[in-house]
Amino acid sequence: MTPILSVRGLSKRFSAKPALNDVSFDLYKGEIVALLGLNGAGKSTALSVLTGKLLADEGEVSFYESGIIGFLPEGAPLFEDLSVIEQLKTLAGLYDLSRAERTDAIERVLTDFELSTVRKTAISALSKGFRRRVALAGAFLPKAPLLLLDEPTDGLDPAQRDRVLDQLRKSREDRTLLVSTHSLEDVAAICDRVLILTRGTLAFEGTLEALRQSANGDLKQAFLTLADGTEEITR
Numbered sequence: 001m002t003p004i005l006s007v008r009g010l011s012k013r014f015s016a017k018p019a020l021n022d023v024s025f026d027l028y029k030g031e032i033v034a035l036l037g038l039n040g041a042g043k044s045t046a047l048s049v050l051t052g053k054l055l056a057d058e059g060e061v062s063f064y065e066s067g068i069i070g071f072l073p074e075g076a077p078l079f080e081d082l083s084v085i086e087q088l089k090t091l092a093g094l095y096d097l098s099r100a101e102r103t104d105a106i107e108r109v110l111t112d113f114e115l116s117t118v119r120k121t122a123i124s125a126l127s128k129g130f131r132r133r134v135a136l137a138g139a140f141l142p143k144a145p146l147l148l149l150d151e152p153t154d155g156l157d158p159a160q161r162d163r164v165l166d167q168l169r170k171s172r173e174d175r176t177l178l179v180s181t182h183s184l185e186d187v188a189a190i191c192d193r194v195l196i197l198t199r200g201t202l203a204f205e206g207t208l209e210a211l212r213q214s215a216n217g218d219l220k221q222a223f224l225t226l227a228d229g230t231e232e233i234t235r
């Protein structure tokens with residue numbers, strides 16, 4: 001099977017300090033893959049390099065689909081001075097969409113992320129959970145075949161978290177998702193495969209089930225053991 005995205009030998013250093021070290025993996029159509037690791041493991045750096053926001057020092061990223069990549073960056077940055085609808089219109093204007101397509105895309109994400117009631121609200125007046133959903137709506141505006149999401153459920157209440165996870169699950173019908181998260185609950189709920197970064201090195205690549213089984217069914221224990229780097233590298 002041809003991957004949708006292929007990453008080979010990716011390395012990135014900040015000054016002399018390695019943030020990513022010879023990382024290689026593939027993503028396939030229709031899967032949701034978790035990108036896990038302790039604080040500072042290199043997850044956000046990896047997503048930034050994949051989107052071209054940061055330049056890698058070494059390695060190659062090949063994207064085998066036509067179209068663009070949707071991105072929810074770390075911290076879900078937004079235009080503070082705009083309203084929700086203005087934010088989405090501004091982002092939609094960046095894509096190659098007709099006026100009708102832009103309107104349709106905006107209405108779709110307002111509905112999918114339950115933002116209709118705040119469409120005219122200033123971004124600066126939104127709570128953390130709403131802000132996250134506006135940023136997610138922005139990432140889902142274009143019909144991008146690949147979405148890179150940095151902590152999509154951070155700051156969401158349990159009800160909203162479930163709804164956003166439903167949206168992510170649904171979106172795999174026509175998209176591939178790489179999701180960086182600290183929530184093992186989210187991983188168990190929606191992810192097919194898992195990548196674990198340990199101090200910039202890929203320490204595990206495999207199915208959710210294989211990860212669980214590596215610690216007799218205890219997902220948290222399995223993650224902590226590998227993320228800490230005390231186990232041999234599993235590839």
Ligand SMILES: Nc1ncnc2c1ncn2[C@@H]1O[C@H](COP(=O)(O)OP(=O)(O)OP(=O)(O)O)[C@@H](O)[C@H]1O
Pocket residue numbers: 014015018019037038039040041042043044045046
């Ligand atoms: N712009 C930068 N300049 C210097 N060092 C950086 C920069 N961005 C990241 N780093 C360093 O690179 C390493 C990886 O950071 P990164 O933010 O990718 O980790 P992360 O896995 O996303 O962490 P977290 O879970 O805390 O968000 C860390 O040691 C971090 O301090």
